[in-house]
Amino acid sequence: MSEHFESEPNSAEAGAKKNGASRNGHNGASHARTSGSAASGGFDAWTVVDILARRWHWLIIGGILGGAAFFTLGWMFLIKPKFTATVQLLRYDTPATSEALRGTPLSSETFAGLIASPDLLRRIGDKIDPPIPPEKLVKQMKVDPQPESDLIKVFFAAANPTQAVTLANIYAQETVAYTKELQARQAAEVANNYLKKQLAEMDQDITTLHDEFRGRPMSSQVSNKLAQVSGELNALNQNLAGNTRPSVLTLRLSEKLQTSLAELTDLTSKFTDAHPLVQQKRSQIESLQAQITTSASNVDPLSATGLANIGSTGRAYDPAMELIQSKLRSLEDARIGMANRQREAEMFANDPPGVVRIFAPANLKTVQSNHRRIKTGMVTIFGGLIGMGLSLGLILLTEVMDKRLRTADDLKRVTKLPVLTTLGDLNQMHDGSRTQWAFRTWTKLQGRLSTSQNHGLVCGITSSSEGEGRSTWIKLLAEAASLSGFRVLTIATRPSAHIEVKHHLPGQTPNQPADMKTSDPAAEASENPEASQVAMLSSSVLSSPSQVTEQLTNPNSHPMVHIPLPGWVWNLDRRREWRDALEQWKQIDNLVIFIELPPASVPEAVLLGSNLPNVVWLADSGTADAAETRVQLQTLRDARCNLVGAVLNRVQGTSLKSRFPRWMGCVALFAALNFPAVQAQDAGTALPIEAPASEAVVTEPAPARTNLTFSVVNPAQRAAWQERLTLGPGDILNFSLYAEPTLTRMDVPIAPDGRVSYLEAQDILATGLTVDELRTRVDEQLGKYRRAARCIVTPTAFRSKKYYVLGKVMQRGVYTLDRPTTVIEAIARAKGIENGLVDNNNIDLADYSRSFLMRGGQKIPLDFEKLFLSGDLSQNIQIEPGDYLFFPSANIKQVYVLGEVGLPGLVTYRPNTTVLTAIANRAGFNEKAFKSRVLVVRGSLNNPQTFVVDCLGAINGRTPDFRLEPKDIVYVSHRPFFKAEELLDMATVAF
Numbered sequence: 006m007s008e009h010f011e012s013e014p015n016s017a018e019a020g021a022k023k024n025g026a027s028r029n030g031h032n033g034a035s036h037a038r039t040s041g042s043a044a045s046g047g048f049d050a051w052t053v054v055d056i057l058a059r060r061w062h063w064l065i066i067g068g069i070l071g072g073a074a075f076f077t078l079g080w081m082f083l084i085k086p087k088f089t090a091t092v093q094l095l096r097y098d099t100p101a102t103s104e105a106l107r108g109t110p111l112s113s114e115t116f117a118g119l120i121a122s123p124d125l126l127r128r129i130g131d132k133i134d135p136p137i138p139p140e141k142l143v144k145q146m147k148v149d150p151q152p153e154s155d156l157i158k159v160f161f162a163a164a165n166p167t168q169a170v171t172l173a174n175i176y177a178q179e180t181v182a183y184t185k186e187l188q189a190r191q192a193a194e195v196a197n198n199y200l201k202k203q204l205a206e207m208d209q210d211i212t213t214l215h216d217e218f219r220g221r222p223m224s225s226q227v228s229n230k231l232a233q234v235s236g237e238l239n240a241l242n243q244n245l246a247g248n249t250r251p252s253v254l255t256l257r258l259s260e261k262l263q264t265s266l267a268e269l270t271d272l273t274s275k276f277t278d279a280h281p282l283v284q285q286k287r288s289q290i291e292s293l294q295a296q297i298t299t300s301a302s303n304v305d306p307l308s309a310t311g312l313a314n315i316g317s318t319g320r321a322y323d324p325a326m327e328l329i330q331s332k333l334r335s336l337e338d339a340r341i342g343m344a345n346r347q348r349e350a351e352m353f354a355n356d357p358p359g360v361v362r363i364f365a366p367a368n369l370k371t372v373q374s375n376h377r378r379i380k381t382g383m384v385t386i387f388g389g390l391i392g393m394g395l396s397l398g399l400i401l402l403t404e405v406m407d408k409r410l411r412t413a414d415d416l417k418r419v420t421k422l423p424v425l426t427t428l429g430d431l432n433q434m435h436d437g438s439r440t441q442w443a444f445r446t447w448t449k450l451q452g453r454l455s456t457s458q459n460h461g462l463v464c465g466i467t468s469s470s471e472g473e474g475r476s477t478w479i480k481l482l483a484e485a486a487s488l489s490g491f492r493v494l495t496i497a498t499r500p501s502a503h504i505e506v507k508h509h510l511p512g513q514t515p516n517q518p519a520d521m522k523t524s525d526p527a528a529e530a531s532e533n534p535e536a537s538q539v540a541m542l543s544s545s546v547l548s549s550p551s552q553v554t555e556q557l558t559n560p561n562s563h564p565m566v567h568i569p570l571p572g573w574v575w576n577l578d579r580r581r582e583w584r585d586a587l588e589q590w591k592q593i594d595n596l597v598i599f600i601e602l603p604p605a606s607v608p609e610a611v612l613l614g615s616n617l618p619n620v621v622w623l624a625d626s627g628t629a630d631a632a633e634t635r636v637q638l639q640t641l642r643d644a645r646c647n648l649v650g651a652v653l654n655r656v657q658g659t660s661l662k663s664r665f666p667r668w669m670g671c672v673a674l675f676a677a678l679n680f681p682a683v684q685a686q687d688a689g690t691a692l693p694i695e696a697p698a699s700e701a702v703v704t705e706p707a708p709a710r711t712n713l714t715f716s717v718v719n720p721a722q723r724a725a726w727q728e729r730l731t732l733g734p735g736d737i738l739n740f741s742l743y744a745e746p747t748l749t750r751m752d753v754p755i756a757p758d759g760r761v762s763y764l765e766a767q768d769i770l771a772t773g774l775t776v777d778e779l780r781t782r783v784d785e786q787l788g789k790y791r792r793a794a795r796c797i798v799t800p801t802a803f804r805s806k807k808y809y810v811l812g813k814v815m816q817r818g819v820y821t822l823d824r825p826t827t828v829i830e831a832i833a834r835a836k837g838i839e840n841g842l843v844d845n846n847n848i849d850l851a852d853y854s855r856s857f858l859m860r861g862g863q864k865i866p867l868d869f870e871k872l873f874l875s876g877d878l879s880q881n882i883q884i885e886p887g888d889y890l891f892f893p894s895a896n897i898k899q900v901y902v903l904g905e906v907g908l909p910g911l912v913t914y915r916p917n918t919t920v921l922t923a924i925a926n927r928a929g930f931n932e933k934a935f936k937s938r939v940l941v942v943r944g945s946l947n948n949p950q951t952f953v954v955d956c957l958g959a960i961n962g963r964t965p966d967f968r969l970e971p972k973d974i975v976y977v978s979h980r981p982f983f984k985a986e987e988l989l990d991m992a993t994v995a996f
Contacts, residue, residue, distance in 0.1 A: 071389050071391045072385045076388065090170045090371070091159070091371055092161075092367040095155055095364035129142065156364060269286045409627050420638055425453065427652065428478070428655065443485035466600070467620060467621075468604055468623040468629070474623060475601050492557050493564060493596075494553070494596060550590060553568065600613070600617060602617075605637035620646050620649065735757075739752065740783070740797070808826075812892035814892055829872070830884075870916070898971035899912065900913075900918060901972075901974045906977055907929050917968065924939075924975065933980060935977065936977075937956070939978075940976040
């Protein structure tokens with residue numbers, strides 16, 4: 006039987022095959038995987054976005070739960086209220102303190118450790134109520150010595166601001182007292198343990214020397230020793246009296262001479278004989294030589310030694326007494342110093358000045374909180390993100406483990422069939438939306454399965470299980486086909502859910518056997534309104550299909566007929582009757598047959614579907630199982646059922662991927678509207694300047710396009726003056742001598758007379774020289790005084806090259822040409838062209854046509870209009886030293902607009918002003934205007950030029966617009982037959 010249906014031509018099958026649907030045989034097994042997950046196909050970003058859009062409430066709940074958990078954890082346990090008070094301490098040294106009391110200088114880190122000692126913290130903790138142990142107090146404080154400063158910041162944290170301020174101030178006071186105690190203890194130790202003992206020993210030594218000095222009997226050893234020393238001194242005096250060696254003065258002069266000779270040798274290795282230092286050293290050597298000669302001729306041995314009068318007084322020199330006296334004097338001086346130090350140490354011990362004081366005490370205004378609320382909020386946000394992340398993972402895990410079909414992409418991946426259409430939730434759709442959806446779906450289905458718009462079709466709908474919406478789809482499609490003018494026959498192999506007893510004909514009970522039930526449509530409509538839509542036939546019509554044919558072909562028959570078939574056992578005879586009945590009914594013109602097949606899970610669906618030319622698979626979103634769907638579809642394909650497509654019922658929302666193209670269209674449109682390059686007219690097409698009498702507009706050629714830039718960026722673009730850059734007055738230079746860093750001179754300017762000086766090279770003319778040439782000149786001058794002089798000249802600033810900008814610019818003046826500069830850069834440096842407000846329009850006040858550039862007494866051929874109005878960068882030449890830019894004031898140019906316009910009058914002329922622009926500025930054409938022939942008058946009154954412009958053609962885009970010149974007259978006349986048009990209008994209104 007199935008072979009018979011396959012062999013006969015069928016328009017629906019041809020249409021389905023034409024659109025890509027084909028019958029799958031045993032060899033057309035699906036390549037789908039046997040996995041039970043619906044998401045076994047491609048998994049892209051849009052799939053994730055759709056999943057999140059469908060389960061967004063999971064993310065919200067996860068974020069709320071995570072935020073609440075982290076808020077509780079942070080507020081109750083992690084983030085405690087904390088207030089930080091800051092006190093500043095200043096270290097200082099007591100002036101005029103001796104080295105013994107000053108002690109070893111402490112580094113900032115060592116001092117920070119000193120003021121954080123456990124002893125000090127114990128004292129501070131005892132003064133706080135309640136007391137705080139040192140190990141806990143050290144956790145609440147932080148000592149921060151400032152780098153390269155004597156300030157030390159100490160931070161104290163507490164649960165409330167008052168406690169933090171109190172703790173910081175107590176710490177500061179105790180620190181000052183503690184350091185004073187340390188200083189007093191150190192001074193007392195020095196005074197008692199060291200200085201006191203030293204004074205006692207000195208007193209004993211002084212007493213001994215006093216006794217010796219006052220003439221107490223000395224021992225025989227001391228007397229013999231003094232006699233021996235006196236004899237040796239007398240012998241020495243006699244030897245010195247006869248000695249003829251050089252005097253001490255001569256020896257000293259000789260030493261100076263040797264030193265000067267060595268210095269002269271060093272100077273001559275660096276400088277020449279013409280250098281002043283060399284000449285000065287030679288003069289010094291000559292003077293020393295003369296002094297040595299004079300001293301050698303006048304030597305007196307006795308006077309030179311100073312021993313001529315030794316013993317002349319009659320009493321010999323006693324060295325023992327002098328030694329005792331000297332020692333006594335030294336001890337007394339040392340004792341006085343030691344006593345002073347002891348008194349100073351005692352003063353330090355009694356009243357120590359301290360080494361630190363409070364620079365800025367803590368107060369409530371400077372207390373800083375730990376921003377508990379902000380931190381808790383951040384922790385809460387972090388917890389919310391963690392919760393959302395966990396929710397996202399749970400969502401993805403649920404989706405991966407979920408075997409149900411939810412989206413059209415899932416249906417397409419699993420069924421390997423084209424998705425014909427989808428249907429949303431009918432409960433959220435009003436009647437009009439349902440009707441519109443049914444009509445669109447019917448049109449799409451007919452276009453795929455039928456050869457023409459007026460030809461019927463046969464289509465069966467099946468699904469994976471019961472309750473997926475087959476009867477609902479058939480009802481909606483049947484109504485849409487009926488509204489399109491087709492006869493509709495719906496067949497339910499099981500009683501349909503939407504066909505109730507109330508659809509039976511009057512006078513017949515539900516159990517009354519009949520082959521076919523008919524009724525008077527008017528009577529049924531009066532008793533049951535829904536009976537006017539569907540006429541029901543009994544299930545015994547397979548044996549006599551002609552009865553259904555008569556019912557459908559009867560002119561007075563109902564356009565929709567429903568046949569409920571009971572749950573028969575579809576043996577071979579029943580299937581033959583089913584095939585014959587379908588063959589007979591398909592011969593009826595304009596007949597649409599919808600068959601509600603049983604679920605594919607039962608064998609009847611396969612047996613009945615194999616005889617149908619078209620079978621559509623219906624899946625309920627969120628209900629259909631992916632694995633079962635694959636198995637059932639494979640069974641249908643093995644039975645050679647012609648599956649033409651799939652549809653999805655009760656789709657939950659719309660995929661964001663389908664909405665994104667609309668957003669992209671909006672973004673592209675917005676970008677196109679705002680992109681500055683998008684213009685109504687090609688920028689390269691210039692407007693016509695003059696038009697001949699034949700109205701054919703002649704256009705000027707497009708301006709030359711260049712590849713130049715706004716600035717000089719290529720070394721090849723340098724001018725001749727840049728290739729040989731010379732120096733001039735005002736330039737700043739740095740001078741240095743090779744291997745002589747002490748002789749470096751920074752920021753040496755070239756004087757107004759063009760000269761510069763460095764060391765021995767004085768008044769060198771630098772104007773007109775390059776840096777290398779100036780270096781050579783300086784080396785030549787220094788070479789006269791120095792040996793192998795190598796000067797290094799480095800330019801710092803070039804201020805000698807200038808250019809001038811005057812006229813209608815924002816900032817007139819003289820500018821330094823310290824870098825390569827173009828005309829545009831020069832005007833930009835002058836803050837641009839002046840502009841003003843004329844007729845509510847902001848225009849430039851400079852006349853570009855009369856602006857000029859002077860160079861070397863000659864005017865440079867430069868077109869400022871092309872440069873600034875047309876953007877021709879070929880006019881953007883480089884500025885050279887001495888250039889003079891002048892922008893004269895522009896006269897306000899105007900155009901006269903007269904005739905049939907909204908506001909006749911003057912229009913301020915601007916470059917590229919056209920006829921339509923001028924008319925638009927005067928409120929446009931009025932209702933009488935003759936737009937096809939607008940007159941433009943140009944020139945003097947004695948010899949004017951006239952042009953006729955087709956403005957209507959310019960508006961419609963047929964002809965280009967006409968460019969105006971200053972003082973042009975635009976006249977718009979009224980239409981020739983305007984009076985006749987008014988009379989016709991009056992006559993039309995009157996009659």
